[in-house]
Amino acid sequence: MFHHARKVAATVAASAMVTSTALAGELVINTDTSDPAPKAAFEALIAGFEAENPDVTVTWNLFDHEGYKTSIRNFLTADAPDVANWYAGNRMLPYVNAGLFEDVSDVWDEHGLRESLASAEASMTIDGKIWGVPYTYYQWGVYYRKDIFEANGIAVPTNWDEFLAAGNALKEAGVTPITIGTKYLWTAGGVFDYLNLRTNGYDFHMALTKGEVPWTDDRVRATMANWMQLLDAGFFIENHAAYSWQEALAPMVQGEAAMYVMGNFAVAPLREAGLSDDQLGFFQFPVINPDVPLAEEAPTDTVHIPANATNKEDARKFLAYLARADVQTEVNATLGQLPINKDSEVGDDKFLQAGYNMLSSTTGGIAQFFDRDAPAEMAKAGMEGFQEFMVKPERLDAILKRLEKVRARVYN
Amino acid sequence: MTAPTASETTKRTARGWWRQNQQSLAPWLFLAPGVLMFLVYVIIPIFQSMNISLYDWDGLGERVYVGMGNYVELMDDEAFYTSLKNNVIWLVLYMLAIPAGLFVALFLNQDVRGIRIYKSLFFFPFVISQVVVGLVFSWFYDPSYGLMNILLGWFGIDAIPVLADERYVTYGIIAAGLWPQTAYCMILYLTGLNAVDPEQIEAARLDNARGFRMLWYVVLPQLRPATFIAVVVTVIGALRSFDLISIMTDGGPWGSSRVLAFYMYEQAFSEYGFRMGYGAAIAVVLFLIMMVYIAGFLWKMYRDETDR
Numbered sequence: 001m002f003h004h005a006r007k008v009a010a011t012v013a014a015s016a017m018v019t020s021t022a023l024a025g026e027l028v029i030n031t032d033t034s035d036p037a038p039k040a041a042f043e044a045l046i047a048g049f050e051a052e053n054p055d056v057t058v059t060w061n062l063f064d065h066e067g068y069k070t071s072i073r074n075f076l077t078a079d080a081p082d083v084a085n086w087y088a089g090n091r092m093l094p095y096v097n098a099g100l101f102e103d104v105s106d107v108w109d110e111h112g113l114r115e116s117l118a119s120a121e122a123s124m125t126i127d128g129k130i131w132g133v134p135y136t137y138y139q140w141g142v143y144y145r146k147d148i149f150e151a152n153g154i155a156v157p158t159n160w161d162e163f164l165a166a167g168n169a170l171k172e173a174g175v176t177p178i179t180i181g182t183k184y185l186w187t188a189g190g191v192f193d194y195l196n197l198r199t200n201g202y203d204f205h206m207a208l209t210k211g212e213v214p215w216t217d218d219r220v221r222a223t224m225a226n227w228m229q230l231l232d233a234g235f236f237i238e239n240h241a242a243y244s245w246q247e248a249l250a251p252m253v254q255g256e257a258a259m260y261v262m263g264n265f266a267v268a269p270l271r272e273a274g275l276s277d278d279q280l281g282f283f284q285f286p287v288i289n290p291d292v293p294l295a296e297e298a299p300t301d302t303v304h305i306p307a308n309a310t311n312k313e314d315a316r317k318f319l320a321y322l323a324r325a326d327v328q329t330e331v332n333a334t335l336g337q338l339p340i341n342k343d344s345e346v347g348d349d350k351f352l353q354a355g356y357n358m359l360s361s362t363t364g365g366i367a368q369f370f371d372r373d374a375p376a377e378m379a380k381a382g383m384e385g386f387q388e389f390m391v392k393p394e395r396l397d398a399i400l401k402r403l404e405k406v407r408a409r410v411y412n
Numbered sequence: 413m414t415a416p417t418a419s420e421t422t423k424r425t426a427r428g429w430w431r432q433n434q435q436s437l438a439p440w441l442f443l444a445p446g447v448l449m450f451l452v453y454v455i456i457p458i459f460q461s462m463n464i465s466l467y468d469w470d471g472l473g474e475r476v477y478v479g480m481g482n483y484v485e486l487m488d489d490e491a492f493y494t495s496l497k498n499n500v501i502w503l504v505l506y507m508l509a510i511p512a513g514l515f516v517a518l519f520l521n522q523d524v525r526g527i528r529i530y531k532s533l534f535f536f537p538f539v540i541s542q543v544v545v546g547l548v549f550s551w552f553y554d555p556s557y558g559l560m561n562i563l564l565g566w567f568g569i570d571a572i573p574v575l576a577d578e579r580y581v582t583y584g585i586i587a588a589g590l591w592p593q594t595a596y597c598m599i600l601y602l603t604g605l606n607a608v609d610p611e612q613i614e615a616a617r618l619d620n621a622r623g624f625r626m627l628w629y630v631v632l633p634q635l636r637p638a639t640f641i642a643v644v645v646t647v648i649g650a651l652r653s654f655d656l657i658s659i660m661t662d663g664g665p666w667g668s669s670r671v672l673a674f675y676m677y678e679q680a681f682s683e684y685g686f687r688m689g690y691g692a693a694i695a696v697v698l699f700l701i702m703m704v705y706i707a708g709f710l711w712k713m714y715r716d717e718t719d720r
Contacts, residue, residue, distance in 0.1 A: 094686070095472075097473060098470075098472040100472065183576075183662060183664060183665075185664070238573070239556075241576035241577075242553075242576035376683070377685075379684055380684035384664075385666070
């Protein structure tokens, strides 16, 4: 969910990019990888591709995150590049349905990607066809202040009771258990995803985000009841609706809060803010219902070929190149994320290793993220409801009814 | 003397036609570029929006005709009523910029050393971008590090998370908006005050008018043109309030600070939106609200013109 990161900065400096149409042997790539690490990763990636294919010249148009979400709709229809990055799951559905992405099943067959990228095949498949190539993903979980836990004699919680006990111990020590910033809503979606995955499991979670289960279902209420336990016990920082996710890092850095339910991209800013690896740790979201197999959240980033691309031949070469094990190793080393290719090597960073170990042993299923699994409209209404619930839990009934109304309309 | 040839005759009549109608045609020719732009960028899009509002359309795929469906849904949409209510609050409270601007203008309308610098400083908030104003006020309101809550802390009052509380959020944003808007009204009144007739002031003074009575009966009537423009720009400013909301709260918490313009944007163009038809329906409603005001404005213009 890193693409939400620079909302304000992006609005301030909404950059206008000029796309150019491809000549023969010229490959036009549009991406929104404008943060330092992703930018460096793509620079190296493109340089490597050009070195192996001297006859291809790459033109790379770099967009800012927020601008890209609007631009992609325009350039896919009007002035298509040959390659564009986007996200797996439901986020690519509108473009696939509108016939704007190219079916790249042939690339997968030709280069044996069904085997090497097997873990992501399901999230790339719509109507039995594969619509892009995934190149990176990252784990979600609980990032915590190891030193604060140790100072208060708290062990890493593995189940719900231990989690509640750990939180209460932190509260007694004057530390808020969990920090969160819900101004841009999606962070609350992450908390809901994990509570629901642990309470009801992956299949139910997917059925819910696909609109097959009413929001007023008792199982949803069970998830919300667990959330309510955290709210009643005052686990979350106050005034979280006023903060972005970056602003919510501050209490954790200052030791006023001890945990953050987040994606792995939070590690870099936490380190930059001065937390050492002795102070910062990661654990898997604790078990709530022991009968439910553990599912995890790991959003996947992808590249696609627009249906209106002019140089599809070289674009296919580029996708195949990006799918290769050694290339994914290198890209993800720069990104600080996990490669999809099963033959790639994972960086020796302790959080990457922890994420890799957790995800490769996951049996319960891997979810993308609330706003990638649910359609846009449902996601927006849902996350808004979660934010409201976190501040006004007494409105639960009204919120669930409202979400049910949205569900009835969105999925028809 | 020979008779003029046929071609000379047509040339002369052509020139004669132009000469005859020059007076009435020239204004239209000069207006043509403006009229064309106005048609292409304002009038035609209004009708296009009305048309789109009858469809269910994501901007990419097939348009599905739904008739009044979008409007029916709008009538049953809590978020729409929240936005509408906030629009009214904006319209009413934004008017405070006018008396505030007048007050500042009266205060600054004096001859002291460096008055131009003070005037520029007071005008400064209007010059900087709304985005910057929004950021400055978000920091001012920040519950843990913001200046406002530090000040409140000195008086033993607990921090108020203005932008995270549905009760205060709209007022908090309006307060931020009033800052540049007051500066704008101030500059309008300052220029207006330059045109106030000193003889009338003198006469009023001889008649023993001073203070508030002087302001109300002598100065304000002469400032009527300035007041009129100030009302116009303030109403427009209130109805198109968008940037501040986008920067300060993104419409939150849970959508309680949205106004119609923001809701329309959210539905039609934002990350989770792309419901062009529904967004267009909101735009049409906003247009109708503005129409009430625009009609009043045009009527007053017309009356003023014909009075002469």
